[in-house]
Amino acid sequence: MNDSDSGTNFLLESRNRSITIGNVTQRQSSSTFWTSTGTFPQEFIITLADVTSVQSIRIECYNVRKLAVEHSISSEPINFEPLSEIELEHNESNLQTEDINVKIVQAQHLRFIIRSAYDHFTSVHRVSVAGNIQHR
Numbered sequence: 001m002n003d004s005d006s007g008t009n010f011l012l013e014s015r016n017r018s019i020t021i022g023n024v025t026q027r028q029s030s031s032t033f034w035t036s037t038g039t040f041p042q043e044f045i046i047t048l049a050d051v052t053s054v055q056s057i058r059i060e061c062y063n064v065r066k067l068a069v070e071h072s073i074s075s076e077p078i079n080f081e082p083l084s085e086i087e088l089e090h091n092e093s094n095l096q097t098e099d100i101n102v103k104i105v106q107a108q109h110l111r112f113i114i115r116s117a118y119d120h121f122t123s124v125h126r127v128s129v130a131g132n133i134q135h136r
Contacts, residue, residue, distance in 0.1 A: 012060050033062075033125040036114060043113040045077050046127060054107045054131040056101040057084075063122040064088050066115040069100055071107035090118045095125055106134065 009042050036042040051073055070080035083105060088096045110129065114122055114123070 006136055013114075017041070017058045028038055029064045031093040033118040036117070036121055040117060041113050041115050042122070043111055044124070045066075046110045046112070046129065048110070048129070049075060049133065051108050051134045052129070052131045053108070053134055054102060054105050054129060057102060057125065058097065058128040059100065060095045060125075060126040061088070061122060061124045062095055063090075063118045064096060064124075065090070065117050068115060068130050069102075070111040070113070071105055072074045072111070073106050073110040074108065076108040079110070080109070081136055083110075100128070104131075107131075 034044065054071065057069065061067075066085070067082045068085045071076060071083045072080045083102055084100050086098065086099055086100060112124075112127070114124075
C-alpha cells in the first residue's frame with residue numbers, strides 16, 4: 001500500500017481542531033501543508049484503512065528537531081507503542097526529508113509526535129506510508 005496510489009483514505013487528527021492536516025497525505029500541490037501552533041509537543045494521527053504491515057515511512061517537514069512515531073493495532077487510536085524516535089538535521093532553506101527506519105510492524109494507526117523544533121513553528125508537507133493491508 002502506498003498513500004499516493006492505493007486509494008486508501010486516511011483519518012488525520014490533531015489536538016488543535018482549527019488546523020486542518022488532511023493535505024499531508026493527499027497533497028494537491030506543493031503549497032499545502034500542516035503547521036504547528038508553536039507549542040510542543042504537537043501530534044497527529046494517521047488512521048489506515050485496515051491493519052497494515054508497515055514497511056517504510058517517509059516524512060517531508062520543516063523545522064522539526066525531534067520526532068517520535070508510534071503505532072497501534074487497536075480499532076480505535078489507543079494503546080500506542082513506540083516505533084521510532086529521530087532527531088532531524090536543520091535545513092534552513094529546504095524541506096527536511098526523512099526516511100524513517102522501521103522494522104516491519106502491524107499498524108492500524110500511526111501517531112507522529114513532534115517533540116521539539118528549530119523554531120516556534122514547524123510544518124509537515126507530506127507523509128508516505130508503504131506496506132501491505134492485512135485485513136481483519
